[in-house]
Amino acid sequence: MPYCFDIGGTNIRFGMPEGNGDVPVIHSVPTPTHSLAQFVEAISGLIEHEGRGRHNSIAISLTGVVHPETNKVRVANIPAIDGVDIAHELTKKTGLPAVVANDADCLALAEARVGIAKDANNVFAIVLGTGVGGGLVLDGNLVVGRNGATGEWGHGPVVDPTANGIVASIGQFKCGCGQVGCLDTVGGARGLERIHRSLHSDNLASEQIVSMWLDGDINANKTIVVWSEMLAGPLAMIVNLLGPDVVPVGGGLSNASELIALLDEKVRKRCLFPADQPLVLPAKFAKNAGLVGAAQLDVPSIKGVA
Ligand SMILES: [Zn+2]
Incomplete structure (x- = not known):
């Protein structure tokens, strides 16, 4: 199961999946919007804080679009990662495979797998x-x-x-x-x-x-x-x-x-x-759909992940 993150222009929310598919928010930290190094540090810091070894991957919902071939994200309100293959950057830092998806896509996946559209x-x-x-x-x-x-x-x-x-x-x-x-x-x-x-x-x-x-x-x-x-x-x-x-x-x-x-x-x-x-x-998961949907993403099948 993955460490789950929901990244918006204001906050990064962090959660870990429960058996019923829900992913309650455990921590929330401000999004570093102008420094890639600080952004990567914020994510890895949350993982360290929670304890490495508890999960074996990283899954991210993001308020932007992820190109399916280059894996680069387009996210206008977070210049730090705009145009960056952020999954690759996080893998380099943590050694864990990572996947990133659009937040509305995560909502759809959350509702289809464990929500009102199950x-x-x-x-x-x-x-x-x-x-x-x-x-x-x-x-x-x-x-x-x-x-x-x-x-x-x-x-x-x-x-x-x-x-x-x-x-x-x-x-x-x-x-x-x-x-x-x-x-x-x-x-x-x-x-x-x-x-x-x-x-x-x-x-x-x-x-x-x-x-x-x-x-x-x-x-x-x-x-x-x-x-x-x-x-x-x-x-x-x-x-x-x-x-x-x-x-x-x-x-x-x-x-x-x-x-x-x-x-x-x-x-x-x-x-x-x-x-x-x-x-x-x-939606059933209107408030934390990003985290719930991220937990449903298939990490190994995503192209470009080390
Ligand atoms: Zn338009």
């Missing part, structure tokens, strides 16, 4: 966090695909700025990927805030907007309806394309089950063959 054939997991991500598991196996970007439904210019004609255009927003009109700009927490600001000229945090919606606030309701309309069409098309048995949802917005239930209802209405059971559901 035993399902097709699982398309989505992340509604700061932005929008996704990962695909087919027949129990993670689909990495060309360039390691499979499941990234948050990018591509598809947002309908009228939300299916229910509002005048709120415009389209420039995405960090360089395109305009990506779901990533409207579908996550920052997107929800952006929609609310566009509709009501009001700067509120996503948690406040959701809370006000649950309390029956009219403006917040309009924001949530627009948000759900913008996401539901593209997600229904993906359901038609992939035929997932379940679409687990991770990320901060999945904390509001009512929000995910609304999205589920709208997605199912737009599917070619609407499911009569809920399809889009909060």
